[in-house]
Amino acid sequence: MSRRRVSSTKISKRLSFFGLVVVASICIFFLVFNQRTSNYIEHRFQSPVQIYRNNLTQMEIHEVIEMQKKILERELEDYNYPLDKTGLNVSSFDDLMMEKGGRPMRSIILATWRSGSTFLGDVLQAHPANFYHYEPLLDFGITQVRGSPMSHRAIKNINALFNCQYHKLESYLYFGRTHPWVFNHNTQLWRQCQSHKRICWNSDFVTKFCRLFPFQSMKLVRLRLKVAEFLLKQKKLGVRMVLLVRDPRGLLQSRKHRDWCPKSPDCSEPARVCADLVSDYEAAVNYKKKYPNNFMVVRYEDFSLDPYTNTENLYKFYGLDLHKKVKYFLDTHTSRDFGGVSSTFRNSKTAPFHWRNDLAFEEVEEIQSVCSNAMRLWGYQLALNHTHQKEFHPLMDYQLEL
Ligand SMILES: *[C@@H]1O[C@H](CO)[C@@H](O)[C@H](O)[C@H]1NC(C)=O
Ligand SMILES: *[C@@H]1O[C@H](CO)[C@@H](O)[C@H](O)[C@H]1NC(C)=O
Ligand SMILES: *[C@@H]1O[C@H](CO)[C@@H](O)[C@H](O)[C@H]1NC(C)=O
Numbered sequence: 001m002s003r004r005r006v007s008s009t010k011i012s013k014r015l016s017f018f019g020l021v022v023v024a025s026i027c028i029f030f031l032v033f034n035q036r037t038s039n040y041i042e043h044r045f046q047s048p049v050q051i052y053r054n055n056l057t058q059m060e061i062h063e064v065i066e067m068q069k070k071i072l073e074r075e076l077e078d079y080n081y082p083l084d085k086t087g088l089n090v091s092s093f094d095d096l097m098m099e100k101g102g103r104p105m106r107s108i109i110l111a112t113w114r115s116g117s118t119f120l121g122d123v124l125q126a127h128p129a130n131f132y133h134y135e136p137l138l139d140f141g142i143t144q145v146r147g148s149p150m151s152h153r154a155i156k157n158i159n160a161l162f163n164c165q166y167h168k169l170e171s172y173l174y175f176g177r178t179h180p181w182v183f184n185h186n187t188q189l190w191r192q193c194q195s196h197k198r199i200c201w202n203s204d205f206v207t208k209f210c211r212l213f214p215f216q217s218m219k220l221v222r223l224r225l226k227v228a229e230f231l232l233k234q235k236k237l238g239v240r241m242v243l244l245v246r247d248p249r250g251l252l253q254s255r256k257h258r259d260w261c262p263k264s265p266d267c268s269e270p271a272r273v274c275a276d277l278v279s280d281y282e283a284a285v286n287y288k289k290k291y292p293n294n295f296m297v298v299r300y301e302d303f304s305l306d307p308y309t310n311t312e313n314l315y316k317f318y319g320l321d322l323h324k325k326v327k328y329f330l331d332t333h334t335s336r337d338f339g340g341v342s343s344t345f346r347n348s349k350t351a352p353f354h355w356r357n358d359l360a361f362e363e364v365e366e367i368q369s370v371c372s373n374a375m376r377l378w379g380y381q382l383a384l385n386h387t388h389q390k391e392f393h394p395l396m397d398y399q400l401e402l
Contacts, residue, residue, distance in 0.1 A: 057198065061205045064192050068212055075128040076214070080321040096214030098164060104131075106162055107217045107318040108241040110228055112144075112276065113267055114254035115246035116300035116352070119333075121219040123311055125187055126329035127320065131213035133161045134185035137222040139175040142264035144222055144276060151227045159230075161218065162237060164210035166203040173201045188213070215320060224276055225283035232291045239294060240318050243284055246300040246352070247380045247394060248274050248371045249364055253355035270367045277374035281400075288400045299378070301352040301395055353394070361386040 073093065081090045094100040107124060111117035125132045136157050137145065145154045160168040176182035183200070184190045189209060193200035200206075210216075220228070231239045252270060261267040287295040296317050303310045307330055315322050355364075364383050368375070375382065379398030383389035 057202065058204075060196060060199050061202070061208060064196055064199065064205070065208050065212065068188070068192065068209060072129050072212060072214070075323075079129075079323075093214060098211040099208075102214075103236070103238060104214050104216045105319050106237055106239045107215070107320075108228075108231065108239055109217070109219045109244055110223065110225060110241060111219065111221050111244035112246075112251065112273075113142075113221050113261065114251050114258070115221075115244055116304065117219050117221055117244055120242075120244060120298075120300075120303065120314075121185070121217065122333070123307075123314065123326065123329065124215075124217040124318070124320075125185070126326045127215060127323050128188070128325055129213060129323075130215040130217055131188060131210055132186040133216065133218040134182070135219055135221060136161050136172070137220065138179065138182055139172060140222055142260055142267050144224060144266045144272075145227055146224050146276075146279075147227060151223075154223055154227070155230055158218070158220075158223075162216065162231075162239070164207050166206040166210070170203060173203055173206070177201050225280040225287070229283075229287070232287060232294055241287075241291075241295050242314065242317070243280060243295070243297045244300055244303075245277070245280070245297060245378055247355070247378075248277060248374060249359060249367050249380075249383075249394075250300075250352055250355045252367055253359050271370040274367075274371040274374035277371075277378060281374070281377045282402065285400050285402045297400065299395075299398075304352045305349060356383075356389055356392075356394075359389075361389055364389055 076093050079093075081092070081095075090096060095102040096104050098104060109117050109120050109124075111120075121132065121134070124130055137154055140150070140154070143150075145151050157169060157172060160166070166173065172182070183193060189206070192209070225243055228241065231237065232241060248270065251273060252268070255261040255267055266272055284295075284297050288297070298310070298314070311326065311330060312322060315326070361383065368382055372382065377398065379396040381392065381394050381396050383392060383394070
């Protein structure tokens with residue numbers, strides 16, 4: 001009897017030792033891999049370790065949010081709050097901060113691939129108090145949203161982003177973990193993500209972070225203008241939208257050098273590209289009448305020929321004060337031609353017209369044969385022959401009238 005009792009206490013001691021080892025290993029496992037475990041697992045099995053881990057996460061989120069609040073206050077110290085045309089009474093930071101019940105100034109660039117939207121987006125992004133929703137439809141692939149059924153998900157996502165409701169965007173965040181460009185164009189957010197990798201794709205964090213920013217910009221290259229009216233209709237959002245247009249010959253020349261484009265007809269077929277330009281024109285004529293203070297058109301070529309004046313106009317339209325960092329961005333990004341193909345460091349006066357030398361006249365003819373209507377509407381002149389193509393100035397005036 002006594003021998004058995006002794007051995008059973010030995011066994012139970014051994015068992016509890018093993019238990020400790022197991023618990024310790026689990027702890028270490030979770031601490032090491034806490035970044036990778038998904039929210040799903042987290043909600044199903046709440047171990048004490050995870051409660052502790054969640055608390056650490058919350059503490060880190062809190063710390064970054066407080067830090068960013070201070071950065072924004074400093075950046076906006078001598079900011080000139082411009083009078084807003086849409087009835088917003090803006091006199092302080094709080095009026096623009098969702099966190100304090102305010103409404104941010106929301107701006108949109110609606111464009112298509114390779115139409116200079118990265119450059120225009122960066123001009124806005126150069127403002128240190130701007131939160132840049134970069135291409136919210138990235139996970140749609142190389143496709144254009146022209147109507148239902150795709151428009152339903154697009155509208156849902158865009159509304160969630162503009163309202164900083166990232167808990168409605170878990171699949172978008174999930175996509176971002178392996179496609180960092182979902183966030184890395186957003187300078188302010190990406191800076192924090194670099195030093196706080198653990199919370200970067202946490203919906204709670206991004207929601208709180210987003211709600212701090214007084215200026216929120218968005219670039220869309222997959223949504224056609226006729227679908228975008230839901231944004232202008234929602235008066236409480238106060239969205240200001242710019243349609244960015246580019247010569248189809250420039251678009252298609254630039255896209256030839258992207259390996260993701262030729263496979264997709266929405267991107268590479270001249271007839272489709274120009275049908276979109278025509279449909280955008282019709283919607284633009286309509287919106288210009290319906291939403292004169294909230295909608296505007298810019299041709300990439302016009303913008304590039306005079307980036308300073310046009311940036312000032314753009315900022316005025318969006319209701320933004322031109323920050324000194326924006327001027328600095330223009331000084332350093334528009335004069336010389338250096339950097340890679342996707343670079344925004346370029347000579348802005350020649351970049352829009354590269355196609356005249358890069359395309360053979362036969363290619364230009366092929367595009368023009370299906371694009372003459374789109375080109376007439378948007379004021380782009382036809383090239384008549386090989387020599388003419390190399391020398392002529394493609395821009396004419398255009399009028400938003402049907
Ligand atoms: C969780 O964090 C808060 C501070 O944010 C702290 O007051 C609290 O004691 C923590 N709770 C646990 C269980 O660690
Ligand atoms: C704007 O707000 C200020 C202070 O909050 C107030 O004095 C002023 O009357 C308001 N203006 C309008 C047009 O609502
Ligand atoms: C090309 O077109 C221009 C303008 O119409 C014309 O003056 C010129 O003679 C043409 N050149 C050739 C080689 O056909």
